[in-house]
Amino acid sequence: MSRLIKAGIVGASGYSGGELVRLLHGHPDVELVALSSRTYAGKGIGDVFPSLRGLAYRFEEFTPEDIVSLADVLFIAAPSGVAMSYAPVVAAAGKKMIDLGADFRFNDPALYEKWYKMPHSCAELLARAVYGLPEIHRTELAKADLAGNPGCYPTSVILALAPLLSQGAVAGDLIIADSKSGVSGAGRSADIAYNFCEVDEGVRPYGVLKHRHTPEMEQELSLLAGSKVKVVFTPHLIPMVRGIVSTVYAKVKPGCTKEQLRSWYEGKYSREPFVRLLDEGSYPTTKAVYGSNLCDISVDFDEANSMAVVCSALDNLGKGAASQAVQIMNIMFGIDETAGIAQLPVFP
Numbered sequence: 575m576s577r578l579i580k581a582g583i584v585g586a587s588g589y590s591g592g593e594l595v596r597l598l599h600g601h602p603d604v605e606l607v608a609l610s611s612r613t614y615a616g617k618g619i620g621d622v623f624p625s626l627r628g629l630a631y632r633f634e635e636f637t638p639e640d641i642v643s644l645a646d647v648l649f650i651a652a653p654s655g656v657a658m659s660y661a662p663v664v665a666a667a668g669k670k671m672i673d674l675g676a677d678f679r680f681n682d683p684a685l686y687e688k689w690y691k692m693p694h695s696c697a698e699l700l701a702r703a704v705y706g707l708p709e710i711h712r713t714e715l716a717k718a719d720l721a722g723n724p725g726c727y728p729t730s731v732i733l734a735l736a737p738l739l740s741q742g743a744v745a746g747d748l749i750i751a752d753s754k755s756g757v758s759g760a761g762r763s764a765d766i767a768y769n770f771c772e773v774d775e776g777v778r779p780y781g782v783l784k785h786r787h788t789p790e791m792e793q794e795l796s797l798l799a800g801s802k803v804k805v806v807f808t809p810h811l812i813p814m815v816r817g818i819v820s821t822v823y824a825k826v827k828p829g830c831t832k833e834q835l836r837s838w839y840e841g842k843y844s845r846e847p848f849v850r851l852l853d854e855g856s857y858p859t860t861k862a863v864y865g866s867n868l869c870d871i872s873v874d875f876d877e878a879n880s881m882a883v884v885c886s887a888l889d890n891l892g893k894g895a896a897s898q899a900v901q902i903m904n905i906m907f908g909i910d911e912t913a914g915i916a917q918l919p920v921f922p
């Protein structure tokens with residue numbers, strides 16, 4: 575890359591935004607030119623993120639036009655509904671945008687409007703947007719200027735199932751996905767249900783049969799399968815800061831063997847830089863992916879019940895949000911896909 579990519583972040587004061595600052599600051603091909611915040615405009619980065627003390631960045635409140643004029647690529651790390659007001663400005667200026675929210679994840683605007691309960695103000699741009707899961711849509715991303723960064727749970731569930739579905743090996747049309755997430759998944763300004771006293775020493779399901787990530791999983795899994803796939807998805811909140819573990823159950827067609835299953839996963843993931851297929855008998859843990867862009871996957875086959883049981887683990891702020899967004903940017907700009915995000919996990 576002859577010149578540095580100029581990056582701006584909207585929602586830079588939140589958890590995903592802060593993680594983007596950390597990663598992009600260390601990215602060899604990027605210059606961070608604008609950190610947008612309404613609440614902390616005028617403050618230095620270290621006033622908001624003690625871990626980033628000593629860096630010279632300051633927050634400012636920008637109009638969409640102003641921040642787009644400064645940046646080659648804009649990351650939107652704000653709630654769903656915000657990216658829609660930036661996308662037309664980005665498109666008119668010929669710049670690139672990666673939305674960490676849901677505004678550009680759906681092919682069908684009606685689905686977005688139903689689940690996010692707001693009209694889509696630039697549905698015409700959805701046709702240009704790519705669902706940003708690199709392991710599935712790398713080729714389209716390389717030509718795209720607008721990407722919807724996948725949700726954290728969908729990343730864990732889609733990666734767990736992609737090899738099986740793309741082989742046409744799933745019997746019927748129903749998948750069961752059970753996930754556990756740390757509390758940072760709710761964002762920095764989460765409400766009382768997520769404070770320490772409410773969460774510590776307890777585990778609870780939430781969003782049962784109505785979590786907004788369900789239609790996103792169904793969209794992408796159906797595309798992989800080539801036919802409609804339905805998902806029963808149950809997330810759980812657990813008392814830790816970062817990480818997601820998903821356990822996914824899929825009934826497999828008669829005649830499939832354990833060896834076949836394993837070979838499909840090896841075929842799909844052996845050359846992926848950020849997916850680690852674990853040896854038989856080893857299982858993913860959030861501790862082994864903490865602070866990284868990795869997704870660890872195990873695959874088992876219950877032959878008596880023809881059931882595949884696939885487990886995955888990732889960091890919700892990493893492969894589930896900020897580092898995946900950087901991976902997308904790398905692909906969009908045609909630079910090394912691992913640049914700035916190849917750090918190994920922090921352990922313990």
Ligand SMILES: NC(=O)c1ccc[n+]([C@@H]2O[C@H](COP(=O)([O-])OP(=O)(O)OC[C@H]3O[C@@H](n4cnc5c(N)ncnc54)[C@H](OP(=O)(O)O)[C@@H]3O)[C@@H](O)[C@H]2O)c1
Pocket residue numbers: 584585586587588589590591610611612613614650651652653654656674675676724725726758759760761762763764890891894895
């Ligand atoms: N947390 C995760 O694990 C995770 C994973 C995947 C995807 N995501 C998605 O990433 C996005 C950010 O999530 P987060 O968890 O980082 O949230 P967060 O910690 O709550 O931060 C969101 C930031 O957005 C800014 N903001 C809020 N309303 C805004 C508006 N109307 N216009 C402009 N900025 C606004 C706020 O900054 P100011 O008030 O300072 O402007 C806030 O700091 C969300 O769409 C979320 O669904 C999060």
